[in-house]
Amino acid sequence: MNISIAQQLKSSTKAILLFVLLTISSTISFAQATMPAATDVASQELGITFWFYVLLLIAAVFAFAVVNKTLKVLELTQELNGKKIKNTYNNVNGIFFIVFLLLFLAYVYDQFNTLGRMGLPESASEHGAITDNLFNITAIITGIVFIITHILLFYFSFKYKGKETRKAFFYSHNDKLELYWTIIPAIVLAVMVLSGWKAWTNITAPAPKEALTLDVTGKQFAWIVRYPGNDNALGSKAFKLVNDVNETGVDFNDKNAKDDLLVNEIYLPVNRPVKFNFNARDVIHSAYMPHFRAQMNCVPGMPTTFWFKPTITTEQMRLKTNDPKFDYLLLCAKVCGSAHYNMQIKIVVVNDTEYATWLATKKPFYTEEMAKQIQEAAASVAKAKEEKLALNTHE
Amino acid sequence: MSDHTTHHEEHHKETFISKYVFSMDHKMIAKQYLITGIIMAVIGMVLSILFRIQLGWPDESFPFLEKLLGKWAQGGRIDPAFYMSMVTIHGTIMVFFVLTAGLSGTFSNLLIPLQIGARDMASPFINMLSYWFFFLSSVIMTWSLLIESGPASGGWTIYPPLSAIPKAMPGSGLGMTLWLISMAIFVASALMGGINYISTVLNMRTKGMSMTKMPLTIWAFLLTAILGVLSFPVLFAGVILLIFDRGFGTSFYLSDIFIGGEALPNHGGSPVLFQHLFWFLGHPEVYIIIMPALGISSEIIATNARKPIFGYRAMIISLIGIAFLSFIVWGHHMFITGMNPFLGSVFMFTTLIIAVPSAVKTFNYLATLWRGNIQFTPAMLFAIGLVSLFITGGLTGIFLGNASLDINLHDTYFVVAHFHIVMGSAAMFGMFAGVYHWYPRLFGKMMDDRLGYFHFWLTFIAVYCVFFPMHFMGLDGVPRRYYSFTSFDFMKEWLAVNRFISIAAILGSLAQFIFLYNFFRSIFKGKKAPQNPWNSNTLEWTAPVKHMHGNWPGEIPWVYRWPYDYSKPGHDEDFIPQNVPLSQTMSSNLPGDYGTHHGSKESH
Numbered sequence: 001m002n003i004s005i006a007q008q009l010k011s012s013t014k015a016i017l018l019f020v021l022l023t024i025s026s027t028i029s030f031a032q033a034t035m036p037a038a039t040d041v042a043s044q045e046l047g048i049t050f051w052f053y054v055l056l057l058i059a060a061v062f063a064f065a066v067v068n069k070t071l072k073v074l075e076l077t078q079e080l081n082g083k084k085i086k087n088t089y090n091n092v093n094g095i096f097f098i099v100f101l102l103l104f105l106a107y108v109y110d111q112f113n114t115l116g117r118m119g120l121p122e123s124a125s126e127h128g129a130i131t132d133n134l135f136n137i138t139a140i141i142t143g144i145v146f147i148i149t150h151i152l153l154f155y156f157s158f159k160y161k162g163k164e165t166r167k168a169f170f171y172s173h174n175d176k177l178e179l180y181w182t183i184i185p186a187i188v189l190a191v192m193v194l195s196g197w198k199a200w201t202n203i204t205a206p207a208p209k210e211a212l213t214l215d216v217t218g219k220q221f222a223w224i225v226r227y228p229g230n231d232n233a234l235g236s237k238a239f240k241l242v243n244d245v246n247e248t249g250v251d252f253n254d255k256n257a258k259d260d261l262l263v264n265e266i267y268l269p270v271n272r273p274v275k276f277n278f279n280a281r282d283v284i285h286s287a288y289m290p291h292f293r294a295q296m297n298c299v300p301g302m303p304t305t306f307w308f309k310p311t312i313t314t315e316q317m318r319l320k321t322n323d324p325k326f327d328y329l330l331l332c333a334k335v336c337g338s339a340h341y342n343m344q345i346k347i348v349v350v351n352d353t354e355y356a357t358w359l360a361t362k363k364p365f366y367t368e369e370m371a372k373q374i375q376e377a378a379a380s381v382a383k384a385k386e387e388k389l390a391l392n393t394h395e
Numbered sequence: 396m397s398d399h400t401t402h403h404e405e406h407h408k409e410t411f412i413s414k415y416v417f418s419m420d421h422k423m424i425a426k427q428y429l430i431t432g433i434i435m436a437v438i439g440m441v442l443s444i445l446f447r448i449q450l451g452w453p454d455e456s457f458p459f460l461e462k463l464l465g466k467w468a469q470g471g472r473i474d475p476a477f478y479m480s481m482v483t484i485h486g487t488i489m490v491f492f493v494l495t496a497g498l499s500g501t502f503s504n505l506l507i508p509l510q511i512g513a514r515d516m517a518s519p520f521i522n523m524l525s526y527w528f529f530f531l532s533s534v535i536m537t538w539s540l541l542i543e544s545g546p547a548s549g550g551w552t553i554y555p556p557l558s559a560i561p562k563a564m565p566g567s568g569l570g571m572t573l574w575l576i577s578m579a580i581f582v583a584s585a586l587m588g589g590i591n592y593i594s595t596v597l598n599m600r601t602k603g604m605s606m607t608k609m610p611l612t613i614w615a616f617l618l619t620a621i622l623g624v625l626s627f628p629v630l631f632a633g634v635i636l637l638i639f640d641r642g643f644g645t646s647f648y649l650s651d652i653f654i655g656g657e658a659l660p661n662h663g664g665s666p667v668l669f670q671h672l673f674w675f676l677g678h679p680e681v682y683i684i685i686m687p688a689l690g691i692s693s694e695i696i697a698t699n700a701r702k703p704i705f706g707y708r709a710m711i712i713s714l715i716g717i718a719f720l721s722f723i724v725w726g727h728h729m730f731i732t733g734m735n736p737f738l739g740s741v742f743m744f745t746t747l748i749i750a751v752p753s754a755v756k757t758f759n760y761l762a763t764l765w766r767g768n769i770q771f772t773p774a775m776l777f778a779i780g781l782v783s784l785f786i787t788g789g790l791t792g793i794f795l796g797n798a799s800l801d802i803n804l805h806d807t808y809f810v811v812a813h814f815h816i817v818m819g820s821a822a823m824f825g826m827f828a829g830v831y832h833w834y835p836r837l838f839g840k841m842m843d844d845r846l847g848y849f850h851f852w853l854t855f856i857a858v859y860c861v862f863f864p865m866h867f868m869g870l871d872g873v874p875r876r877y878y879s880f881t882s883f884d885f886m887k888e889w890l891a892v893n894r895f896i897s898i899a900a901i902l903g904s905l906a907q908f909i910f911l912y913n914f915f916r917s918i919f920k921g922k923k924a925p926q927n928p929w930n931s932n933t934l935e936w937t938a939p940v941k942h943m944h945g946n947w948p949g950e951i952p953w954v955y956r957w958p959y960d961y962s963k964p965g966h967d968e969d970f971i972p973q974n975v976p977l978s979q980t981m982s983s984n985l986p987g988d989y990g991t992h993h994g995s996k997e998s999h
Contacts, residue, residue: 057905064849071845086770089844093771096852097779104859115867118888131799138797142790149757149786156764157779160700161771167969168701168962169766177762178709178755185754189747192797196747197740199799204736220563220654239651240658249653278733282654283557284666286731286806290872293803297732299666300556301650304733325884333806333874335550336557337564338476342882381657 087164094161101154105147120290121321124328124349126309127203128293134199138192207307211273214266216330217248218278218285218298221339223330224248225266229259229364234277239300242281243377245370252366252374262365266330266347268310269355275307286334289347291317297334310349317349417527419519422942424526425505426837429830431526432497433914435533438540439488440904442481449473451897453879453890467545475878476565479548482876483566484540486551487574489819491581492536494684496529496588498826499623502687503592503616505833509935510610512601512952514945517594521587528584532577539573547574550876552677555648555669559640562655572641575634582631585623592620601934603954607711608973610933610958611697611704614711615690618718619683626679626722633672640664667732674725681818682721686714688825689756689785692778694958695832696760698931699775700767701969703959706759713752713759720749730798731805739798746796753789757782768962768969772929773847774832780855781824788817791866806876809869812862820858827854827910834914835928839940840921846913850906857903864892930970932958937974 075085123129160168207213215226215234224247228234235257241249250257268274278287280298287306288295296306318326328347332340350358418424445464448457449472456471467477504522508515516522539546548566549557553574561568596617600609639645640661648669649661697704704710726734726742760782769775791813794800804810827850834842873886880886880893927936934954938946952974960971 060902060905068845068849075845089848090769090771093776093848094769100852100855107859108863111863111867115864115892116870118867119870120872128803131803134797135794135800138794138800142793146786146790149761150783152761153764153779153782153786156761156767157769160764160767160769162701162768166768168768170703170962170964171705171762171766172703172959173706173708174762178706178759181758182709182751182755186748186751189750189793192793193744193747196743196797196799200736200740200743203799203802204739239653242653242658244656282652283560283563284554288806288872288874290803295731295802295805299733300652301662302665302667302733327884329883329885331874331883334554335479335876338474338479338548338878340479341475341877341879344883 084164087162090162094158097154098158101151101158104150104154121317121326122312123291123293124310124312124317125292125294126311127199128308129311130199130202131293134195137195141188141192203308207275207305208273211275211307212269213275213277215248215260215277215279216287216298217281218287218332218336218343219247219281220283220337221332221343223287223332223343223345224281225263225345226250227261227263227359227362228256229261231256231259235260239281241378243374243381245373245377248279248281250366252371258366259364260366261359261362263362264345266345267355267358268347268349269352270310270313270349272352273307273309275305278304278306283336284334285332285336285343287330288333289328289330291328291347295333313349313351315350417523419515419523420942420944421504421508421516421519421522422837422946424522425501427526428496428500428504428529429837431530431533432493432501432826433911435488435492435497435537437907437911438537439485439493440907442485442488444901444904445473446478446481446485447897447900449478449879451894453881476548477545478878479550479564479876480540480546480566480570483548483550483553483574484536484546487547487578488536490551490680490684491578492529492533494819494822494826495585495623495680496581498822498829499616499619499683499687500526500529500588501826502612502691502829502833503588503620505837506610506612506935507592507595507616508599509836509938509946510613510933510958511596511599511604512934512947512954513595513599514947514951516591517599518591522591525584525587525591528580528587532580532584535573535577535580539570539577542569542573544568544570546570552670552673553637554673555637555640555666556652556654559637559648560652560654560659561641572638575638575641579631579634579638582627582634585627589620589623589627592616593624596620601951601954604973607708608954608957610690611693611707611710611714612687612690612933614714615686615693618714619686622679622683622686622718622721626676626683629672630676633669633676636672637669667729667734670729670732671725674728675722677728678725679721681814682717684818684822685785685825686717688781688822688828689714691825691829691832692760692781694933695774695778695828696763696782697959697961698832698929699770699772699778700764701770701961702763702767703957703961704759705762705765706755707957707959709755710759713755716752717749720745720752724749724796727796727798727801730801743796743798747793750789750793750796753785757786757789770929771848772831773842773844773851774828774929776848776851776855777824777828777831780851780858781821781828783855784816784821784824784858787863788813788815788821792817803872804869806874807869808865808873808875811875812865812869815862815865816858820862824854827851830914832929833935834917834921835924835940836935836938838918838921839924839942840917841924841928842917842921843913846909850909850913853906853909854903857899857906860899861896861903864896868892927972930968932960932970932972934973937972 078085078088123132213228213232213234217224226234226248233256235254236251237249238251239249241251250260252258276287276296278296278298280300282300285298286295287298292308292310294306294308296304298304314328318324328349330345330347332343336343415423458471460468460473461471464473464477467474545566547553547558547570548564557563558567558571596613636647640647640649646661646664648666649659649664652659652661693704693710724742724746726738727746730739791809795804795810795813831842831847834840868889873880873889880889924940926940934952937952939948954973955976956971956973958973962969963971
């Protein structure tokens with residue numbers, strides 16, 4: 001007969017060939033994907049990349065059609081020879097699973113090796129070191145479970161692939177075994193709960209008295225940060241006092257407010273606890289400081305707080321990460337509108353003397369002139385309101 | 396319901412409308428759910444490809460986008476507001492319309508009556524209404540994509556005040572109103588479906604079908620329906636209150652807000668209240684999504700491994716455990732909302748406990764495969780894929796459930812990776828497995844196996860290529876729902892990875908066309924299905940291939956044994972359907988010969 005190509009290649013060989021084809025094509029596309037980013041292509045080259053992908057697609061469809069036809073030929077051959085195609089596909093898929101297992105483990109390893117190294121630098125806060133440690137322990141435990149269960153899953157799929165001659169082992173339950181794999185995960189999880197709980201209660205405990213207190217207000221799409229000034233006490237605020245001049249609605253009748261500072265960058269003295277009082281003016285934001293492993297939602301109408309102790313100055317971190325441009329950031333992590341993706345403020349951690357110098361350069365934002373502006377703004381708001389009311393009565 | 400129904404059948408003349416449109420037959424309703432679900436899935440998939448293009452090539456312009464999206468992609472670059480809309484609608488469609496209604500609606504409708512031996516649902520009319528409410532809400536949700544101000548855009552969780560104040564972003568205007576109306580109708584549909592499923596399972600099982608002889612699919616559907624009935628009304632309440640806040644000046648969720656140059660009069664509300672209401676549904680919701688998939692995979696793995704499901708009783712207990720615990724874990728979505736830290740500790744405890752029944756299920760799947768005689772049908776491949784994804788995604792849940800670790804992972808790509816693997820992909824794999832397995836029951840035709848294999852392997856590889864790298868992005872502190880990562884220096888290094896993910900996502904979605912082709916072609920040109928193509932034990936394969944009202948001509952089959960008598964020693968075939976009396980098989984099949992759990996006490 002003419003259909004001998006199919007017979008010459010064993011089904012398993014074919015399976016491996018197909019798989020290699022798939023892997024190579026995905027690797028190529030990854031290489032293609034990373035290259036332009038590395039070399040920063042000019043936009044006129046876009047046409048080329050586009051056509052490249054179209055060609056790739058056509059090639060893929062073509063390859064798919066060829067493989068599909070080959071398999072159809074194989075099916076017909078087997079049917080003619082009186083063999084059951086079911087067995088062949090059991091073999092092919094069984095082998096695929098074992099090949100997949102190997103490639104999958106290699107892929108996971110590779111990702112940990114490359115992408116895993118792109119993660120955050122070591123924690124710049126005291127509690128962050130503890131949670132990082134906890135993360136690593138959890139990663140090791142879950143990693144072991146991940147690898148063992150996947151090896152079993154795919155190995156069983158390969159080993160026990162269907163054969164006409166075999167009969168499955170009738171094994172409906174084993175109470176002892178089931179008890180073991182209920183209790184062991186329960187114990188492991190209990191340990192994790194306890195260590196997580198301990199870390200959590202420490203993190204969420206009230207801030208120490210000596211902590212520097214800052215007021216952070218989120219608005220679309222910026223952060224407004226207020227320092228307490230020399231008295232380390234923040235003036236109170238109310239949203240009804242907000243206007244263009246007084247963006248967070250600070251109540252200047254409060255004597256604590258008189259020496260408060262507004263800043264464009266957050267300066268923090270190293271090794272001194274800092275307590276953030278969070279609030280939002282319009283919608284929910286989330287103040288996320290990944291380098292300090294700190295995050296707290298900022299909710300309108302509901303003050304929240306988070307405190308931590310920075311342990312590494314920006315300078316030290318620049319040395320550690322070997323990146324002279326490194327900066328700590330506070331960014332928004334809760335969707336808050338169209339420009340959510342760009343809502344950031346820089347954090348600079350410095351030593352005590354640098355901090356004192358920086359603080360000395362800042363002037364309280366409450367001035368006589370501002371008081372006047374605020375009064376004017378308030379008056380115009382009141383007037384607008386009256387006009388609105390007047391209009392209403394005319395209606 | 397007995398011979399009377401079949402007698403009636405002969406005289407009943409069906410019009411096109413009563414057969415295909417306003418049908419009250421559960422099998423037709425299942426098909427309607429499935430096809431609507433597939434259409435919604437394609438819409439959700441196209442949206443995801445569009446925003447993946449933006450994430451992979453943030454600085455480049457694609458003229459075809461402008462042709463497609465018009466003013467939302469001027470100059471070929473997607474508008475940030477519309478990016479948010481696409482993310483929102485993608486999430487909403489996939490979570491509610493595809494994986495809740497599409498998955499649960501299809502298979503609960505098809506399998507509950509057929510597998511428990513009932514002629515139809517308890518109330519066929521309410522069943523029909525349930526589908527048409529779902530259809531209406533799908534239409535409204537899809538419609539909202541087309542309105543001028545754009546669809547809802549605050550994320551599928553629609554947290555107020557962002558969603559409550561039209562000034563906050565373009566999508567919070569009419570788009571949000573349509574979203575809320577659509578979801579209110581959706582909830583009504585889900586409730587009508589759920590009540591029907593529960594009453595059917597509890598009341599209409601055939602003779603001999605005790606609760607402990609039900610297939611695990613039915614257990615999963617029953618518990619899913621209970622979850623839905625208990626939790627969807629809470630979302631409904633939340634949605635209604637939000638409608639009041641938006642339209643009638645109430646302050647349930649609003650307080651102390653200054654926006655668009657003016658201070659709003661609202662006072663005393665709490666945005667966090669909405670989150671409690673939302674996640675009281677939202678967390679059971681993810682189990683509403685995954686439990687039917689787990690039930691389906693249990694059934695398919697047992698059938699195709701030609702072995703009883705290992706630990707049938709443990710599987711039921713773990714399902715019940717998951718269902719119960721899912722109601723007291725919602726707070727883990729809110730660790731960093733500023734709620735009382737002690738409450739956080741409690742939710743951390745309950746969340747990590749829920750990993751125990753999940754682990755039991757996984758180990759039982761592995762034990763079922765062990766020493767099996769595995770038949771790799773496309774359905775079986777997807778079921779095995781589901782187990783793999785369930786493990787991978789489930790394990791990352793242990794990180795997120797730990798409050799102290801969640802501080803740094805919350806709302807990052809780690810979360811995106813976690814739930815797309817464990818809830819999105821795993822449940823989608825369950826749905827694919829179900830479609831491949833029960834296609835012969837749905838359409839009386841066989842799907843093409845070969846195309847199924849291609850579909851599975853390409854999809855499986857694509858899923859891991861798309862979602863696995865996202866874990867590492869999350870560990871680098873990259874937040875989710877970002878329009879682009881070019882505003883932050885430390886995120887720029889992820890551009891190459893994002894491009895890889897986008898390419899994998901595009902290739903993976905192209906692979907779905909293999910499925911679509913296979914699905915729609917087989918309806919017309921597929922091989923005719925045999926009576927019991929997978930040599931399965933459950934009752935649905937005893938019903939005639941050609942659909943009929945009342946499912947079985949003549950008497951409903953009686954049930955004598957549990958559904959997992961596969962490869963029973965002493966029997967010449969490797970399966971014994973549930974309706975085969977004990978006395979008709981070999982002596983080794985007498986009660987009590989394989990343990991104490993499932994031995995039937997009644998004999999024929």
